[in-house]
Amino acid sequence: MKELSVFIDESGDFGEYASHSPYYIITMVFHDQSIPITEAVHRLDQELSYLNLNDICIHTGPIIRKEEIYEYMSVLERRRIFNKLVGFFRQVDIKYKCVSIEKKNCDDIVQVIVQLSRKMSQFIKDNIDSFSSYDSVKIYYDNGQIEVSRILASVFSVLTTNAEFRKVMPKDYKLFQIADLICSMELIRLKLEANNLSHSEEIFFGNSYDLKRNYLRIIQKKRWK
Numbered sequence: 661m662k663e664l665s666v667f668i669d670e671s672g673d674f675g676e677y678a679s680h681s682p683y684y685i686i687t688m689v690f691h692d693q694s695i696p697i698t699e700a701v702h703r704l705d706q707e708l709s710y711l712n713l714n715d716i717c718i719h720t721g722p723i724i725r726k727e728e729i730y731e732y733m734s735v736l737e738r739r740r741i742f743n744k745l746v747g748f749f750r751q752v753d754i755k756y757k758c759v760s761i762e763k764k765n766c767d768d769i770v771q772v773i774v775q776l777s778r779k780m781s782q783f784i785k786d787n788i789d790s791f792s793s794y795d796s797v798k799i800y801y802d803n804g805q806i807e808v809s810r811i812l813a814s815v816f817s818v819l820t821t822n823a824e825f826r827k828v829m830p831k832d833y834k835l836f837q838i839a840d841l842i843c844s845m846e847l848i849r850l851k852l853e854a855n856n857l858s859h860s861e862e863i864f865f866g867n868s869y870d871l872k873r874n875y876l877r878i879i880q881k882k883r884w885k
Contacts, residue, residue, distance in 0.1 A: 663693040664794040667828075668801040669839035670808050671847045674769045683850055684772055685760040686780065686808060687843040689835055690884065692753070700751040701834050707744050717831035718745050720844035724864045735864060742864075746875065749838055755884040756839070757783055758846045769807070777811050784819045787884070791820050800828045800836060845879050852876075 672684035691697070708716055722728040723738045730738050759779040766772045784791060791797055797820055803809050816823040830836045851857050852868060865871040 661795040662793070663796045663798060664791070665691045665693055665835070666797060666799045667691070667833065667835045667839040668799060668808070668812060669836065669843045670805060671843045672763070674772055674805065674807050676763075678763075682764060682854075682856075683760055683762055683847060684776065685758055685843055685846050685850075686776060686811070687756060687758045687839050687846065688780075689754055689756045689839040689842065691835055695753045697752045697834070700748055703751070704744060704748040704834065707747075708741070711741065711744075713741065715831070718742075718837050718840075719830075720745070720841045724844070725858075725860045739864065745837065745841055746878065748834065749841060749882075750878065752835070752838070754835065754838065755882055756842050757884045758842065759783065760846065760850065773807055773811060777815055780811065780815045781819060783884075784815065788819065792822070794822060796824055797822050798824045798826055800826045800833065802830055802836070803827050842879060845875060849876055 667689040669687050669689075670685060671687075672681055674684070675681070705714075708714070716729075718741065719728065720742070723730050723742050726733070726735075726738065730741075759776055761772060761775045761779075763772060766775060797816070799812055799816055801809060801812060813825065816825075828836055830840065848857070848861060848865075848871070851861070852871065857865075857868075865875070
């Protein structure tokens with residue numbers, strides 16, 4: 661059976677517009693299950709074990725902001741972990757799509773949901789032949805925000821006939837961690853364009869040229885056009 665896995669992550673909240681949270685982003689990572697990634701997963705786990713980070717679930721945001729388990733790590737230590745995940749991203753055969761809105765253009769939560777739903781629906785309609793070519797399209801999400809769960813259920817259920825939904829734990833799927841990576845980097849791309857990077861982001865990535873060359877351009881190569 662031909663199966664497409666779709667790993668979902670989000671960035672932002674459905675509250676009112678605030679300068680510290682101006683965007684809402686939903687990221688979809690697509691993986692054809694006939695293309696194995698086991699070797700790449702094993703390599704990443706092995707490389708992390710060399711850093712004494714066994715069974716770690718890599719969260720990109722906390723790495724950049726020096727939070728959670730990364731609180732006492734230097735920028736070089738955190739960047740080393742981050743680069744391991746980016747290396748894994750480069751090895752696996754995936755595509756991704758981000759849909760985003762700027763919350764200041766929305767009057768309320770309903771408008772946020774409507775705009776995100778429209779953008780996601782349009783993407784699926786534009787690529788319906790690709791989705792229909794699979795026997796099963798399995799959507800993996802951790803149900804982190806009920807509004808996103810509702811968007812996914814309404815859009816995929818209406819526009820496709822082969823969608824199935826799975827609740828996941830991020831630590832169990834490396835590609836879910838990749839969705840988190842892409843979501844964070846899409847947010848950083850938007851903030852860079854608006855000349856609005858945070859102090860922690862500037863420290864972590866250095867200058868904008870290195871950020872674009874070493875990370876953003878690499879990630880965007882796998883964007884589903």
